[in-house]
Amino acid sequence: MQLWNDYEGRTIAEAYPLKKLIRPEGRSAFFLTTNGTGTPSMVRLIEAHFDESEILTRWKTISEIQQENLVAMRKFGETTLDGTPLVYAVMEPTEMSLAELLQNRTLTVEETKQLAASLIGALTALHQSGLVHEHLDPANVLAAGETVKLRSDCVREAASPDGDEAEASRRKAGDVQELAALLLQAMTGRRSLQGSATMLAPPFDGIIRNGLSGKWGLSEMAAALGPVAKPQQPPAPAPVPPAAAKPDNKQIPAAPSAATTEKLKTESAGPLFDRAESTQPAPPTKLETAAAASANAAARPVPPAQAPDVRHRIVRPVEREPQRLKMIAAIAIAALVLLALGWYFLRSGTSPATQSTATTSASAPVPSTPVPPAPVAATSPAPASAAAAGTGRTEWRVVAYTYNHQDQAQKKADEMRAKHPAFNPEVFSPHGRAPYLVTVGGAMTRDQAIAFRAKARSAGLPRDTYARNYTR
DSSP states (O other): OOOGGGGTTOEETTTEEOOEEEEEETTEEEEEEEOSSSOEEEEEEEEOSSOHHHHHHHHHHHHTOOOTTBOOEEEEEEEEETTEEEEEEEEOOOOEEHHHHHTTOOOOHHHHHHHHHHHHHHHHHHHHTTEEOOOOSGGGEEEETTEEEEOOTTOEESSOTTOOHHHHHHHHHHHHHHHHHHHHHHHHSOSSOOSTTOOOOTTHHHHHHHHHHTSOOHHHHHHHHOOOOOOOOOOOOOOOOGGGSOTTOOOOOOOOOHHHHHHHHHSOOOOTBTSSSOOOSSOOOHHHHHHHHHHTSSSOOSSOOOOOOOBSOOOOOOOOOOHHHHHHHHHHHHHHHHHHHHHHHHHHTSOHHHHHHHHHHOSSOOOSSOOOOOOOGGGSOOOHHHHGGGTOOOOEEEEEEEESSHHHHHHHHHHHHHHOGGGOOEEEOTTSSSSEEEEEEEEEOHHHHHHHHHHHHHTTSOTTOEEEEOOO
């Protein structure tokens, strides 16, 4: 058999081009493809080891389950490449995994509620169909658009071939324990409680402890979790009535009403993988969250600080401004003080040495209080960005969304431009590769960025929209 990347550019089943190898996985591999009509999809190829019928039977069961939190399987079958028998499954594409999100931060209570509700629904559908997952870890929890998805191509039959119901119950209970461990990891970064001292916010104290011990099943977990509202997208601004249009017939987007703004403040934040933090009463800003994370890197508090939540965004900690700027600012202030003293002596018409000589030789006493110099514009401290002009330019950006793929970021920027043209959304890549940021307002100073961030939030952009320095 050839290496998996040798198959790039080939077509299977006369309909599915293998465009790019995503990752190999044992005797299988994942490729980007289309579904035969141009719609982006993902395909998994497995080298057949005389278990084709077993795999295809399992995938047929999966394809018949209609549950929004399972990765949808669109097509499956058998094929051959260069004499190697393969089975393939065409699935909906996904964007990022929970494992990638947890590399940057843990989840808030509200985010974990969304995660728990999604996974309980997916596992319940599998168990009712006689299947178990047995691979519940962050790498297999994915995002497709605004929905949390559990990988579905790796499931197994719950019962053994002889139909042992006790074995089936044991394997389903194993799924529940893995779910409890996953929720604990999402909230604390750990897979075990590490003693009774670990404090968990309700309702997860009961859900995780009873799930790990085997006392609770999925139904008990769901009852303790209670109803979880689905994430909502902020409404688009209302169009300007024709009477308010400019004479050149160009429509001006109307600002959100006071009622709409207040509604956005009280609604739950967006999808788990879409925003950096969840909306809580008086949520901390991103800068506050990043500062707390940096100060407590060795031991994160449990539960983590509350902040607005996300679904398909990779959030990177906000870095503090370089010490270089502080040093430059101090030097600039010292230079301004010297400039002020020079101005004073020029205004008085004498140098310090001349003034001293004049004082000793004059018969009249010199007033003890000197005349203050006239105010000049240079006496106020210069901004750090101006002081840094000789060594580089300070470039602050207001970031609304982050994507792994440039085409996804461009699509979001186009959607935002249709709704908020005045914000001038664009795709910005600090390193010329992923991540691709959707920014608004263009490059600006720090004060401008902070003000623009507040304006963007009040107009309906994500509550976790943040400002960051990208000095080149």
